[in-house]
Amino acid sequence: MIVQDGDSGEQAREHGTAAMASMAQFKVAPTPRNYALWYAYHAGRDGKLAAAVDLLIKNRQEFNERLCD
Numbered sequence: 001m002i003v004q005d006g007d008s009g010e011q012a013r014e015h016g017t018a019a020m021a022s023m024a025q026f027k028v029a030p031t032p033r034n035y036a037l038w039y040a041y042h043a044g045r046d047g048k049l050a051a052a053v054d055l056l057i058k059n060r061q062e063f064n065e066r067l068c069d
Contacts (some may be wrong), residue, residue: 011043018042026063034068 019038020030028034040046041053056063 015039015042028063028068029065034065037068
């Protein structure tokens with residue numbers, strides 16, 4: 001997973017807001033590790049992560065702690 005500090009304040013706010021919305025939608029606990037995963041997903045820097053999350057969403061897979069780890 002790629003997490004970078006290079007986002008501008010506005011980009012960070014957008015990715016963070018989107019991450020929190022997704023976590024609420026999929027009932028993912030707002031832990032720091034889960035937040036980092038969803039932030040990275042919305043930042044779009046890791047193609048493998050995006051493909052994996054997109055596939056899980058498409059297949060209506062439940063997001064739980066084990067899966068997010």
